Amino acid sequence: MTPRRQAEEDTPAMTETAHGPGPSPEPGTADPFDTERALATLRALCVPEMEGRAPGSAGHDLATRFLVSELTGAGLRPVLEHFAIEGVLRLAAPPYCGVEGPGLVRDLVHRAEFAEHPRSAPMPRPVSALASEDARPGHWTVVRGSTRGTGFAELADTCAARGAVGILVAQHADASGYLTKRVQGPTPVRLPVVALLPELLHAVTGGTVTAHVPLERVPAVGTNIVATLPGRVPDARPILLTAHYDGVGSDPGRHFPCAGDNASGTAVLCEAARVLGRAEPLDRPVTFALLDGEEMGTLGSAHHARQLRERKLRPDVLNIDMAGKFNGKVAVELGPADPVPAGLVAALDASGRRLRIPLHAAPVASDNRRYAAAGFPSAGVGLGAAHYHSPLDGPERIEADALHKAGLLTLATVRHLAARG
Numbered sequence: 001m002t003p004r005r006q007a008e009e010d011t012p013a014m015t016e017t018a019h020g021p022g023p024s025p026e027p028g029t030a031d032p033f034d035t036e037r038a039l040a041t042l043r044a045l046c047v048p049e050m051e052g053r054a055p056g057s058a059g060h061d062l063a064t065r066f067l068v069s070e071l072t073g074a075g076l077r078p079v080l081e082h083f084a085i086e087g088v089l090r091l092a093a094p095p096y097c098g099v100e101g102p103g104l105v106r107d108l109v110h111r112a113e114f115a116e117h118p119r120s121a122p123m124p125r126p127v128s129a130l131a132s133e134d135a136r137p138g139h140w141t142v143v144r145g146s147t148r149g150t151g152f153a154e155l156a157d158t159c160a161a162r163g164a165v166g167i168l169v170a171q172h173a174d175a176s177g178y179l180t181k182r183v184q185g186p187t188p189v190r191l192p193v194v195a196l197l198p199e200l201l202h203a204v205t206g207g208t209v210t211a212h213v214p215l216e217r218v219p220a221v222g223t224n225i226v227a228t229l230p231g232r233v234p235d236a237r238p239i240l241l242t243a244h245y246d247g248v249g250s251d252p253g254r255h256f257p258c259a260g261d262n263a264s265g266t267a268v269l270c271e272a273a274r275v276l277g278r279a280e281p282l283d284r285p286v287t288f289a290l291l292d293g294e295e296m297g298t299l300g301s302a303h304h305a306r307q308l309r310e311r312k313l314r315p316d317v318l319n320i321d322m323a324g325k326f327n328g329k330v331a332v333e334l335g336p337a338d339p340v341p342a343g344l345v346a347a348l349d350a351s352g353r354r355l356r357i358p359l360h361a362a363p364v365a366s367d368n369r370r371y372a373a374a375g376f377p378s379a380g381v382g383l384g385a386a387h388y389h390s391p392l393d394g395p396e397r398i399e400a401d402a403l404h405k406a407g408l409l410t411l412a413t414v415r416h417l418a419a420r421g
Contacts, residue, residue: 001261001294001321001366001388031278033271033407035400041070042267042403043395045245046257053258054183054249055293056088056220064223067245067270067290074274076227076288083224083303085296087217089118089183094252095214096126097194101207104200111178111251111391113197115171116215118185119147119156120193126212127192129165131204137163140209142201144170147193156189164191168209171195176387181248181256184296188217222246222292224300229276231285231418238285239417240308240315240376241410242301242367243269244294248389257394260324260385264398266290268323268406275411282418287315291367294321301367305374316344316417317378319368323406324385324398330409331362333380336369341377343417348379351412357405381409 044066051059064080071078097114098107108114131140141164146152159167167189171179179195194211196204225245228238243265247258257263273288293299301319308315332348334341352359364380372378383406386397 001382031275033275033404033411035404035407037274038267038271038403038407039395039398039400041270042259042263042398045263045266046259046395048255052250052256053245053247054088054090055085055222055246055296056090056218057249060246063245064225067225067266070270071225071227071273071288074270075277076229076273078225078227081224081226081304081307083222083293083299085220085222085293085299088220088249088296089116089185090216090218090249091116091252092214092216095212097209097211097213099204099207099209101204103203104207108196108200111181111254112173113200115179115181115195116213117147117169117171117193117195118182119152119189120213120215121188121191123192123211123213123215126210127166128208128210131168131207131209133205135159135162135164139164140166140168142168142205144201153189156191160190166192166194166211168201168204169193169195170198170201172198174390176390176392178390178392180389181251183248222300222303224292224304225290226287226304227273228285228287230281231283232281233283236284238287238313238315239414240287240289240317240371241269241272241414242289242291242317242319243321244291244300244367246292246295246300248295254391256391259395259398260322260393261388262294262321264323264385264403264406265320268320268403268410271407272410272414276414282415284418286414286418294367298367298370301370305370305376308376309374314376316341317368317371317376318344318410318413319364319366319371319378319380320406320410321364321366321380321382322385322388323383323402326383326399326402326405329358329360330405331364331382332359333362333364333368335372335378341379343420344377344379347413347416347420350416351409355405355408355412357409381406
């Protein structure tokens, strides 16, 4: 999932439903959502060979082939949509950062105490210098303020003009205790940048910092996997189910399974495709889109939305992002859209009530926003994950009940939308 934004004040509220003993299968469904199958798909996407599924990696290509086989096995005919990705951030070798000073003498632990910074200039070889609060010739400059926007680029220009060799900045650890891994970033600044825990910035000031963080920007080709189940009614508006399958990739020597974000949503979509593919056709066609490049700024959904507009299609869109942990309510983001997607609201609300799954309006900052911006009725659905963008985001932390609820809610919503035209 991309970084969350604050919810819009006018986000339509979902009707919360009483939490009962748990959802039941759709009445009359011969082939219900199989949670064990979904878990098997999720685990397969999280093995070390998948390399965190970052675009441009061999593991990502392996994941693409695996998902094509999953949809083919469900009776679908997936089509691949390719698009260019300007640059994926990747560490070319294990990074290093060590300190020798009055306050600290030791090697720091990558991802726990220091990390690469997405705005860093290339660092092809180690940089060793004293760390100073001021921009001085031959020194690292310690910066405690923001690294966003043009202001940081201007600061880096000033430090470079004064002869500084690099910049040390603060980055807070997330709830898992790790410094978040990022695979996209704006134009790099003029100097190497290394992120440290805020409490370490004071300890390293006045000491010698030696760092080698070989961050590369590698062009890649993104791949959306799209397949459609035809409907019984000619020219009926399609229903579009989406989930992104790319991840943040793995560090050298450290695996990121990317289970909750977003092997979980991908597994839900694959199992929903299997269930609907074996059932009687619905009135409306259902398209399944496994999207790429979400972690790079929702590039895959932007590309797919353009394709749909060129074909003059206007689907109802339901995006599943993070279905690994149930916290008592399912987050739903509607739009932003004008008018409010009333059909989606009714379908989700009715499905949540029948299944006794509470829904509430909350930000789901993912591919659903690209489709909403393109003018399609769109909803993002998220249950959560224990530790996303972290090495701890593994299959062992996925709640089977969360996958089950997400699967049943997805299928019920699709059927409701199809029945209402």
